[in-house]
Amino acid sequence: MAPSADRTEISARLLILTEDRVLLAGHRGRTWYFLPGGRLSPGETIEHALRRGTGQETGFDIRALDFVGCVEHDYSVGTDKVHELMTVFAAPLPWAAQIISHDPELHLFSVDLDDLARRDLRPAALKNMIFDWVRDARPAWRTSLPAG
Template sequence: MIEVSARLVAFTEDRLLLANHRGQNWYFLPGGNVEPGESIETALRRETDEETGLRVRNIEFLGCVEHLYDEGGTIFHEINLLFAAQVPWGADIGSREDGIDIVSVAFDRLPALDIRPAATTAAITDWVNSRRPSWRPAP
């Protein structure tokens, strides 16, 4: 199965937003799967609003991270398209979905966290340092 996901790297000064499933100790970027017939940008805005209540305005392409995983014997090939946006300081952001928490973390803590897919951390760090999109292939 191939999945295309649109994910948001939401920055506020030196912090960014991450999501996690309650009870798990790993994180992922807010966003989700692109539905059939839906544009990537529409999916990004829909999923971000559904999860965080954040309505992103100006987005910038950050990169692509491929990910392979096995779920119940089915192999999934996930294409994560990453976009960056500034979040106004003091914006009302929080989880809008049961079972998901939205947290703000300092950018310098990113390497110490278990973020999935793992290549996401390198893609974000590279973009912050160069402002050039990158592609991280599946291992």
């Protein structure tokens, strides 16, 4: 059984693949990366949180979405333990989109899929989910939690 968390969060993240590249976000000054998106606010739908979060970070107006899957994991923020259920959706890069962060705390960039394995993408289970999606385009569930 997983250790108890101080809080549980649900988030919505966006996977944008263009040819053999994937869009990543990162906090300035840190060496790990994540997919654009954000946490759900109370009463908000996953789709709204995804469109709001990616809009704030990227400025993209996302249209069609495909469900990629979910990643369940734990992480720490200071002394708080957080249990997160991350929903992941795929969408094409909007036409004429510029890969420029609209959040001064973040940077956006695309990496070659071959380079993704060497990146510190969090949560780590996202890497396999992305590679499986590229290969099969079938939704998947991933967890980094011990079986309980």
